[in-house]
Structure formats: C-alpha cells, structure tokens
Amino acid sequence: MSVVVDKRKCPQNHKCPAIKVCPVGALTQEGIGLPQVDDQKCIDCYKCVEFCPMGALQQSEKNEGNRK
C-alpha cells in the first residue's frame, strides 16, 4: 500500500475533495465515509497526499524515503 487514510484525521463528514485530484481514479468513497485507496490503480504520485487539507491521506511507512 502506498497511501493510507488516517481515520483519526479524516472527519468523514464531507465528500472527499482529493478524489478529484487523483489522475487514475484510485480514490473512492462511499457516501461521506472514509475514502479508500485502490492499490492496484495507485501510481504513487502523492497528489492526494499533498492536497488533503486535513493531512488524512498519508504516504504509507513502507514507502517512506522512497518518494520520487
């Protein structure tokens, strides 16, 4: 997994705006719940990580230091 969603930071009370910045449609959300990352689709661009105003989308620790 390259991106994780921190449920302590995501308020889960709105449509996730980061879904729109993902170039490959890897982010999905049911209603206003916690967004999900599709690891098969994610290309590790971290646009969502930079975009999320709550800092809820985070680079997973596995890839720390590996950032392009």
Ligand code: SF4
């Ligand atoms: S890192 Fe890039 S490809 Fe992966 S979910 Fe975030 S915006 Fe989409």
